[in-house]
Amino acid sequence: MRKNWYLRIGGALSLLMLIFCAVGLFWTPHDPSAISAADRYALPSPAHLFGCDALGRDIFSRVLQGAAATLTIALAVLAIGAVCGLVIGGLCGYFGGAADAIVMRLCDAIAAFPSVLLALVVMALTGAGRYHLIFALGVLFIPSFARLVRGEFLRQRDLDYVKSARLMGVSPLRIVFVHILPNTFPVLLSGLTIGFNNAVLAEASMSFLGIGVTPQDPSLGYMLSEAQGYLLKTPWYAGFLALTTILLILGVGLLGEGIRSETGVEA
Amino acid sequence: MTEPIFSAAHLNSWYGRGRERKQVLRDVTLSLSPGEALGVVGESGSGKSTLAKCLLGLVTDVEGTLTVNSPRPQMVFQDPYGSLNPAKTVGWILEEPLRAAGVKDKNQRRRRVEEMAALVGLGEEHLSRKPARLSGGQRQRVAIAAALIQGSRFIVLDEPVSALDVTLQAQILRLLADLKERLGLSYLFISHDLAVVYQLCDRVAVMTGGEIVEQGDVDDIYDHPQHDYTKKLLAASLALDG
Numbered sequence: 001m002r003k004n005w006y007l008r009i010g011g012a013l014s015l016l017m018l019i020f021c022a023v024g025l026f027w028t029p030h031d032p033s034a035i036s037a038a039d040r041y042a043l044p045s046p047a048h049l050f051g052c053d054a055l056g057r058d059i060f061s062r063v064l065q066g067a068a069a070t071l072t073i074a075l076a077v078l079a080i081g082a083v084c085g086l087v088i089g090g091l092c093g094y095f096g097g098a099a100d101a102i103v104m105r106l107c108d109a110i111a112a113f114p115s116v117l118l119a120l121v122v123m124a125l126t127g128a129g130r131y132h133l134i135f136a137l138g139v140l141f142i143p144s145f146a147r148l149v150r151g152e153f154l155r156q157r158d159l160d161y162v163k164s165a166r167l168m169g170v171s172p173l174r175i176v177f178v179h180i181l182p183n184t185f186p187v188l189l190s191g192l193t194i195g196f197n198n199a200v201l202a203e204a205s206m207s208f209l210g211i212g213v214t215p216q217d218p219s220l221g222y223m224l225s226e227a228q229g230y231l232l233k234t235p236w237y238a239g240f241l242a243l244t245t246i247l248l249i250l251g252v253g254l255l256g257e258g259i260r261s262e263t264g265v266e267a
Numbered sequence: 268m269t270e271p272i273f274s275a276a277h278l279n280s281w282y283g284r285g286r287e288r289k290q291v292l293r294d295v296t297l298s299l300s301p302g303e304a305l306g307v308v309g310e311s312g313s314g315k316s317t318l319a320k321c322l323l324g325l326v327t328d329v330e331g332t333l334t335v336n337s338p339r340p341q342m343v344f345q346d347p348y349g350s351l352n353p354a355k356t357v358g359w360i361l362e363e364p365l366r367a368a369g370v371k372d373k374n375q376r377r378r379r380v381e382e383m384a385a386l387v388g389l390g391e392e393h394l395s396r397k398p399a400r401l402s403g404g405q406r407q408r409v410a411i412a413a414a415l416i417q418g419s420r421f422i423v424l425d426e427p428v429s430a431l432d433v434t435l436q437a438q439i440l441r442l443l444a445d446l447k448e449r450l451g452l453s454y455l456f457i458s459h460d461l462a463v464v465y466q467l468c469d470r471v472a473v474m475t476g477g478e479i480v481e482q483g484d485v486d487d488i489y490d491h492p493q494h495d496y497t498k499k500l501l502a503a504s505l506a507l508d509g
Contacts (some may be wrong), residue, residue, distance in 0.1 A: 167342055169367045
């Protein structure tokens, strides 16, 4: 069989970035928010791998922490979107009918707005902060998953194995969640990789605009808006933040592409 | 006289809705006695599959009288690639009808599955595999076992051997004949292939355009076809064989 380089490189890069982000959850070389006047705009050195920012905070530690924050937010957003989307899309796709039509038009309506704009409205109502951001983006991610899963259920429900299960008297809910659901995993998996990247970007742009996380709980996007302020003095701060974001998205994007070519799924 | 497995009288059925609504069954009257194998022959689009789905309650747009006296009739589908859940193992697929029937005891289910697998000629090593790792003939054996495991005695066979090559066809037909004998099954056998129907069935009904144009004992129909369509079908099948 042809070697799937997308899968290999994407998998390796994703794993590497995942480890990087996970490390940031538990350990950083310095306290990421410790201010030190002596170290303002410090150049990279063995003590501060990537130097320090305008307040003398260790940039490497901050990027680690920001990456961890971004990863957790993106995963939480993805979890809300995927689980709700799965349930809604699965039930709508299998049962169809009037409820399906109504729910799907509602999803169309939500999807018709730019999601960041809509999240902005939600954030304006609830206020900033990590959990509000997760909630706002999570809800906005539901329609795309619901649509994806529904399409797959529509295709699967007319297959003979589903008819056969019905004839055997298997309950409809069991058919949806036990019989059909595992067969939608290839499609869902490639949807998850796309969704993950969208979640990372949405989180970063919202936090960059200052309507995402709070300063006490910074993420990559929030730090990027800080770094922008002294781009000429410490260009490596913004560069390193951007690189982290790009590698994270690139890895997962390639992984998704690899999964798609492996399973022959078009999403 | 014993009660028939099913009896249908003046059955009409439609496909689609509104202006698109097309009649696919016209005044179909047919019945099946216990222990009998009834073949329904016709070209694709003749309504034979719709008839089968009516009997199983899978089609709702139906008029006429229909009584089915066999609990939980089952169906074996043409394509054994689509009729087995690709995400599950054979063991799970065979256990599921028992779970659905409320058999709570896992060991009891396992025992039934092993018995049934042996009956259709599958070994224990097949149970842990997924359908993708079985041959077409093995898959069709799994489908047959799954149809029988709840104890159903009336099975609708929808072109069960059409997707298989000739040697496998003969094997599966022998298995079906054998199971019918041992378990006292009744079959409704849907096929476009008269030769295959001849091997398995006692009686045959010939369908075209949603109507049954002729029905009777297989030998009678083969030796003295009355309807022009039956003659044409027979000639075609002989031409293929010869």
